[in-house]
Amino acid sequence: MNLCLGVRNINSILNQIGTIFIPVSNIEKARKWYCDLLGLAAAGEILYGHLYIVPMNGMGIVLDSKIYSEENIFKTPVFHFNSNNIEEAYEYIKGRKVELTTEIMHNHWFNFKDPDGNHLMVCKC
The missing domain is CATH 3.10.180.10 (2,3-Dihydroxybiphenyl 1,2-Dioxygenase, domain 1)
Structure with a gap:
């Protein structure tokens, strides 16, 4: 039996949200904008040329320029x-x-x- 938050887990999918991916057109500009908005130092590397993990408390935010399109x-x-x-x-x-x-x-x-x-x-x- 796999316990998560005191509830029996009937499969391997947890009732937790890990992170939200936000589509952005320019990863460097988006990193600066979100970090400025949240009062964070725009530190940390951009991963694989298109991902930035915003340092958050609780659920995470990942900015991703690879998934950006106006439709997304x-x-x-x-x-x-x-x-x-x-x-x-x-x-x-x-x-x-x-x-x-x-x-x-x-x-x-x-x-x-x-x-x-x-x-x-x-x-x-």
Whole structure:
């Protein structure tokens, strides 16, 4: 019996999300943009010429220029960044001249785009 989080696992697929791959057109520019956005040093190497693992707490983000095409960009957010102050987060994004796609909704979340047009979300935790 294989135990994961105290629940019997009936197969080898765990009920965990390891990482999200984000399609980006230019890996160097995307690394800088995401690291600047998250207040991280743009350190770490670009792997195989097209992958960058963003240092995250919790679920991971991998920027990948090999999978980029206009058809592959996220048209709706597939995850959200947590925030403990949604108003400050909104003003921070707005001040960075990032394209906002919503206002703060229900005092809980808002959406914006990265430079490649991927839709992203910030949500109050």
